[in-house]
Amino acid sequence: MSMDISQFSQIFFDEVEELLDDLERLVLTVDIETPDSEDINSIFRIAHSIKGGAATFGFSDLIDITHELESMLDKIRHGELKFTSRHQEILLQSRDVLKMQIDGLRLNAPVDKTRIAEVRAMVVEAMIDKPALSSVHQVLDEHKENNLLVARSACAYARRFQIDLPAMSLIDVEALTEELSLLGELTVSSSNIEHTVLDLWTNDGSLEILALCSFILDPDDVQVNETISDSALSKDVNSVSQTQESEDSGFGFFDSPSLFVEPVQEAIVVSPIIVSLPTPDQLPVNKIPVTADKVTAVAESSTVRVSIEKVDQLINLVGELVIAHAMITRRAEGLDAAQHEMLLNGIALLGHNSRSLQESAMSMRMMPMDVVFSRFPRMVRELSGKLGKQVTLETKGNAIELDKGLIEKIVDPLTHLIRNSIDHGIEIPDIREQSGKQKMGRLSLSASHQGGHVVIKVNDDGAGLNRQRILQKAYEQGLPVDDDMSDEDVWKLIFAPGFSTAEAVTDISGRGVGMDVVNRNITSLGGTINIHSVAGLGTTTTVSLPLTLAILDGMSVKIGEETYILPLSNIVESFRPIAANVKEISGQGKVVYIRGEYHPIVPVFKVFTIEPVHRHPTTGILVVVIAEGRKAALLVDELIGQQQVVVKNIESNYHKVPNISGATIMADGSVSFIIDVNGLLREHHAKTGSPRTYVGSQNW
Amino acid sequence: MKTILVVDDSRSLRQMVTFCLTSAGYQVREAVDGVEALEIIQGQQFDLVLTDQNMPRMDGLAFIESLRTQPAYQKIPILMLTTESSDEMKAKGRAAHATGWLVKPFDPEKLIAVVKKVIS
Numbered sequence: 001m002s003m004d005i006s007q008f009s010q011i012f013f014d015e016v017e018e019l020l021d022d023l024e025r026l027v028l029t030v031d032i033e034t035p036d037s038e039d040i041n042s043i044f045r046i047a048h049s050i051k052g053g054a055a056t057f058g059f060s061d062l063i064d065i066t067h068e069l070e071s072m073l074d075k076i077r078h079g080e081l082k083f084t085s086r087h088q089e090i091l092l093q094s095r096d097v098l099k100m101q102i103d104g105l106r107l108n109a110p111v112d113k114t115r116i117a118e119v120r121a122m123v124v125e126a127m128i129d130k131p132a133l134s135s136v137h138q139v140l141d142e143h144k145e146n147n148l149l150v151a152r153s154a155c156a157y158a159r160r161f162q163i164d165l166p167a168m169s170l171i172d173v174e175a176l177t178e179e180l181s182l183l184g185e186l187t188v189s190s191s192n193i194e195h196t197v198l199d200l201w202t203n204d205g206s207l208e209i210l211a212l213c214s215f216i217l218d219p220d221d222v223q224v225n226e227t228i229s230d231s232a233l234s235k236d237v238n239s240v241s242q243t244q245e246s247e248d249s250g251f252g253f254f255d256s257p258s259l260f261v262e263p264v265q266e267a268i269v270v271s272p273i274i275v276s277l278p279t280p281d282q283l284p285v286n287k288i289p290v291t292a293d294k295v296t297a298v299a300e301s302s303t304v305r306v307s308i309e310k311v312d313q314l315i316n317l318v319g320e321l322v323i324a325h326a327m328i329t330r331r332a333e334g335l336d337a338a339q340h341e342m343l344l345n346g347i348a349l350l351g352h353n354s355r356s357l358q359e360s361a362m363s364m365r366m367m368p369m370d371v372v373f374s375r376f377p378r379m380v381r382e383l384s385g386k387l388g389k390q391v392t393l394e395t396k397g398n399a400i401e402l403d404k405g406l407i408e409k410i411v412d413p414l415t416h417l418i419r420n421s422i423d424h425g426i427e428i429p430d431i432r433e434q435s436g437k438q439k440m441g442r443l444s445l446s447a448s449h450q451g452g453h454v455v456i457k458v459n460d461d462g463a464g465l466n467r468q469r470i471l472q473k474a475y476e477q478g479l480p481v482d483d484d485m486s487d488e489d490v491w492k493l494i495f496a497p498g499f500s501t502a503e504a505v506t507d508i509s510g511r512g513v514g515m516d517v518v519n520r521n522i523t524s525l526g527g528t529i530n531i532h533s534v535a536g537l538g539t540t541t542t543v544s545l546p547l548t549l550a551i552l553d554g555m556s557v558k559i560g561e562e563t564y565i566l567p568l569s570n571i572v573e574s575f576r577p578i579a580a581n582v583k584e585i586s587g588q589g590k591v592v593y594i595r596g597e598y599h600p601i602v603p604v605f606k607v608f609t610i611e612p613v614h615r616h617p618t619t620g621i622l623v624v625v626i627a628e629g630r631k632a633a634l635l636v637d638e639l640i641g642q643q644q645v646v647v648k649n650i651e652s653n654y655h656k657v658p659n660i661s662g663a664t665i666m667a668d669g670s671v672s673f674i675i676d677v678n679g680l681l682r683e684h685h686a687k688t689g690s691p692r693t694y695v696g697s698q699n700w
Numbered sequence: 701m702k703t704i705l706v707v708d709d710s711r712s713l714r715q716m717v718t719f720c721l722t723s724a725g726y727q728v729r730e731a732v733d734g735v736e737a738l739e740i741i742q743g744q745q746f747d748l749v750l751t752d753q754n755m756p757r758m759d760g761l762a763f764i765e766s767l768r769t770q771p772a773y774q775k776i777p778i779l780m781l782t783t784e785s786s787d788e789m790k791a792k793g794r795a796a797h798a799t800g801w802l803v804k805p806f807d808p809e810k811l812i813a814v815v816k817k818v819i820s
Contacts, residue, residue, distance in 0.1 A: 005716055005808060012712035041756075048754050049710050052783050055805035056713060251779075251814050253800035254793070 005057060012057050013106045019046045020095050020102075021374065027091045028377045035076075035083045043091065044073040050098065062101055065116065068123040069094055075127060090126050092378065093119050161209060162189070163198040164223040176213065183208060199227075308404065311364045315550060318361045319646040321354045326667035362548055366401035369447040369456070372411055373398050376418055380443060383422045390429050390440045391422055397447035402454050403548040409525055410456070410545065413518040417458040417541050418443065420514065425462030425539050435536065437461065453527075454547060459540040465491060465533040473499065491531035495519040523627065524678065526552065526569045552647050554674065556640040556666075557623065560610045563672045564636075565645055565664060570677040572624040572631065574639060579618050588688040592622060592633050599624065602684050603635045604675070607659055613637045627678040630685060634675075647674065659683065702819050703727040703744070707737040707751040707763065708781065713804075717750065717781075720808040721815065734758025738766060745772060747819050750802075753782045753789070764796040777818040781806075 023046045030039045047069040054062035069091070075081040097119045104111035165176070173196055180186050184202030200209065206224040213222045325347070332340070332347055373395040384391040402410070426432075426441035433439055442461045447454055467490050474481045474493045481493065493499065497516040522529045527545035546553070546569075554565035581593040582601070590601040601622065605612035614620030614637050622633040645664035650657055661676035704726050708714045718728045729744065731737035733755040741749075749767065753760035760780055767773045777799040782789060793801055802814055 005719075008712050008716045008719070011715055015710060015712045045709070045754055045756060048783070052754075052804050053710055053712050055783075056716065250803040250806055250810065251801060252790075253818075254790075254798065 009057055009059075010106075012053050012059075013102055015053065016050055016062075016098070016102050019050055020099055022046060023095050024092065024378055025374060027088055027095070028381065030083070030088070032083060032085055032088060037077065040073065040077045040083065044070065044077055047073055059105060061105070062098065065094060065097060065120045065123065068120055068127075072123055072127045081127065087126055090119070090122050094123060159202055159205070160227040161200045161202065161206060162223075162225045162227055163200060163209060163213075164225075165196040165198065165213075166217070166221040167195065168217060172217070176217075180209065180213075306364075308365075311361075315358075315361045315365065316648075318354070318358045319550075319648075320665075322358055322646065323665045323667070323669070325351050325354050327669045330668055362403075362550065363401075365404045365548065365550070367404050367407045368398060369400045369402060369407075369454075370395075370398035371407055372414060373445055373447075375411065376414075376445065379415065380418065380422065383419065384426075384441075387423065388428055389422065389426055391426055391443050392440055394442065394444040395446070396444065400447040400449060400454055401547075402447075402545065403550070405549050406525055406545055409521065410543075413521045413543065414445075414456065414458065416514055416518050417543075418445070421458060421460040421462065421539065421541075425460040425464075427463050450544065453544045456543045456545070457540055458543075459538065461538040464535040464537055464539055465494070465531070467535070470494060487533070488531075491533060494531070495529075523569075525549070526567060528569065550647055552645050552662075552664075552674065553642070554645050554664075555623070555642050556672065557621075557634075557636040558638045558640055559605050559608070559636050560612045562608070562610055563640065563666065563670070564604070565672050565674040566623060566625065566634070567661075567674065567677060568642065570625040570627055572626050574621055574623045576619075576621055577617050582617050590617065592617060594624070594633075597631075599631050599633050600684060600688060601633045601635055602680065604680075605635070607680065607683075625677050625681070627681050630681045632681050632684060634680075645672075645674070701725065701727050702747040703729065704748045704750060704815070704819075705729050705731060705737060705740065705744075705746040707731045707734065707749065707755070707760070709733055709752065709755040713752070716808075717811065720811055724812045724815070726815070734760065734763030734766070737763055741767065741770065741773065746776065748815060749773075749776060749778045750781055750815075751778065752804075753780055753784070761792055761796045764793075764798050768797045779814065779818065 023043060026039055026043050026046075030036065030043075047066050051063055051066035051070055054060070054066065072081070072087070072090075076083050076087065081087075097116050100109070100111055101116065103109035163180070165173070168176075177186060177188070177198065180198065180200060183204050184200055186201075187199045189197040189199045202209070206226065209224050210222060213224075328347055329351065332344060335344065337344060376395070377393055380391055380393045421443055422441075426443065427435070427437075429439040432441065444457070444459045446457045446459070448457075449455075467487065470490055470493055471481050471483065471485075474496070477496070477499065479493060479496055479499075481490075494515045495518075499515065519529055522543055522545070525545055526549070527543060529544075530542045531539065532542070533539040552565070553568040555568055555571055556563050556565055558564075575594075577592050577594075583591050583593065583598070585591055588600065589603075591598040592601050601617055603612075603615075605615070612620070614635075617633075617635055620635050620637050621639055622635055623639070624631060624633050645666075647662045648664060650660060650663055657673075659676050659680045660673045661679070662674045663671055664674060666672050704721055706714055706717050706721070706728055708717065708730075709732050714730045714732075718730060721728045729740060729746070731740050734751070735757045737749070737751070738758075749764075751760045751763055755763075758766075760782070764778050764780070767776075767778065778797075780793050780798050780801040781804050782793075782801055783804045790801060799818060800814070802811065
């Protein structure tokens with residue numbers, strides 16, 4: 001029988017990636033001064049598991065480096081090697097190399113072989129280097145290693161002793177351990193100036209040990225105790241050689257396996273104590289036989305891996321169900337409540353259940369913020385190291401969930417904000433000290449729920465934004481500025497394209513492709529971004545995002561016979577202007593004057609070539625929208641109302657339609673388009689050349 | 701049908717072992733470590749226990765020792781799947797009253813052959 005185990009490769013790769021993430025997290029959180037032994041053990045187990053899996057599934061490339069890592073970590077966990085920042089660095093580099101190898105195996109990504117060899121050499125080298133050990137330890141360690149080798153080749157010993165030695169010189173300890181190691185396998189359990197404890201496996205007795213010791217010191221000062229608890233083990237050691245082992249076969253039995261076959265049959269009983277809820281009279285005497293067939297041996301697991309397509313399909317179907325319910329409700333509105341009570345109750349119940357179903361389905365796409373946050377500790381460490389700064393990172397609200405699609409798109413903007421905070425915000429330690437702050441800068445990342453939104457805050461206790469410099473730069477770049485602008489408005493200037501106040505362009509930030517891209521990304525996700533900064537105290541950037549991309553808070557508006565949806569996040573205000581405030585500018589169309597500013601009027605009926613009821617702003621309604629720093633007033637016939645809509649993608653079903661970002665099915669079963677406000681304003685701007693407005697966005 | 705409990709912290713290895721054993725006609729239940737395995741055996745009797753050594757929370761040896769104190773598991777065969785085949789490890793396995801060992805990595809065929817030897 002031959003079996004194909006290649007089908008498990010994918011699971012193995014997934015598993016290794018998870019293990020590598022764990023590795024990174026553990027390595028970054030471990031306390032270098034006093035590492036928690038459980039942390040070191042966990043890191044060891046990760047290397048061990050990857051090696052074991054790699055060997056089983058035939059990825060020999062991964063074995064090499066994991067084997068060395070395992071050896072290094074084994075020494076650390078047994079106290080033979082002190083854990084240092086060097087090991088921390090090496091573990092992180094090894095993680096990267098292993099990730100590269102995994103990507104190479106699963107995605108055919110390029111693999112840098114010299115890099116692998118380099119890192120492997122680093123691991124090997126870090127094992128030899130024992131700077132933190134005392135010379136006594138070094139000498140004893142060498143003995144231990146020698147003895148271990150002896151022990152492995154010479155099989156095992158019958159008895160085990162613990163030998164407590166008093167204070168003695170290093171030379172004496174060395175001489176004594178050399179002598180004692182002649183008796184068997186000797187290891188040093190603990191060693192310091194006052195006291196040395198040795199552990200000896202031997203076939204001799206305590207008399208022989210004492211006799212050897214008496215050459216060097218007074219036998220009364222030596223304590224030799226046989227380790228009783230392990231004597232059973234030692235007996236077994238002797239008989240290891242008698243076990244039924246087929247040499248090189250990779251398996252063996254301690255007793256004849258046939259001995260087990262018979263008792264097994266008898267043993268298929270569940271001890272009465274274990275059986276749940278036995279009847280009282282059965283308890284003391286009856287054994288309840290349970291046959292294997294009765295027992296369901298279902299492999300249980302707490303999670304099921306499902307492809308995202310399946311989840312999206314489910315969400316789509318549930319969306320259709322919700323719409324179908326809305327249609328039935330609409331049709332049933334005219335029915336007499338008393339006469340059709342049962343039917344109407346049923347419809348109400350169906351509505352309740354389908355909304356719960358929708359919520360459950362949507363929750364399957366939700367992922368914890370931790371997925372994003374966990375990327376940053378390492379980045380912060382490396383960046384602050386590069387810049388000579390000291391920064392601690394705190395994260396809060398790691399369990400807050402966000403749609404998978406949003407999670408993926410929020411990584412880049414957040415990375416940028418964090419870079420900015422470290423590069424421009426947090427000062428170097430000397431300057432911090434001069435301004436009376438702690439040398440260690442603090443950066444915090446938090447996520448929380450606020451209404452239907454997730455709010456992510458990036459906060460640093462750095463120098464804060466420099467109002468003067470921003471105004472200066474903005475002025476140089478021809479942006480509309482004046483000295484009386486409020487702080488909030490000044491901070492918004494940094495969202496302008498190409499804006500950067502960094503004096504030196506570093507490889508970290510300051511190329512000026514920054515904040516406008518961040519702003520654009522966040523806005524395209526239906527979110528908003530705000531800055532709050534106090535000079536000398538720090539900066540907080542607040543990003544607010546909708547929980548999901550699949551549901552949109554919209555305003556439905558009517559133009560002629562058509563209903564369109566405007567994303568609520570784009571809308572500033574709606575009003576009907578008086579004739580005096582509407583002006584015609586040649587070549588640019590109409591503009592409307594609102595509180596000191598002129599905004600272009602976009603006649604939506606012209607964009608979509610439909611016949612409207614109202615052609616003039618003074619009879620219709622103007623909806624002021626904002627996108628990418630541009631404001632405009634959209635002319636529509638009437639506002640219908642605010643509602644949540646389920647977004648349907650047009651591109652994946654048809655092709656991209658200009659100025660339309662998606663579609664939705666309304667409660668009456670008709671289809672409405674969702675207006676792409678960004679695109680609409682961009683197009684209008686290209687046609688008319690009307691300027692952007694950065695100021696006065698009170699409702700932004 | 702014989703039932704086997706497979707204890708290993710590696711998901712891929714667990715699934716592979718389960719796959720091999722189920723295709724050989726055994727019923728398999730999985731546990732991620734010794735602690736979970738001890739919970740599972742409270743409600744179910746197995747004909748064989750296969751356990752990894754290196755696991756978080758409770759390692760293979762501690763699990764075997766604990767399992768052997770249960771009246772129903774004093775004579776049930778227990779095999780250790782281990783990457784270490786040193787005499788030291790074998791001695792420890794014997795002391796914990798394991799039935800035998802199987803060195804990782806192993807062939808699926810070998811796994812099944814060894815299992816058949818123990819529970820024919």
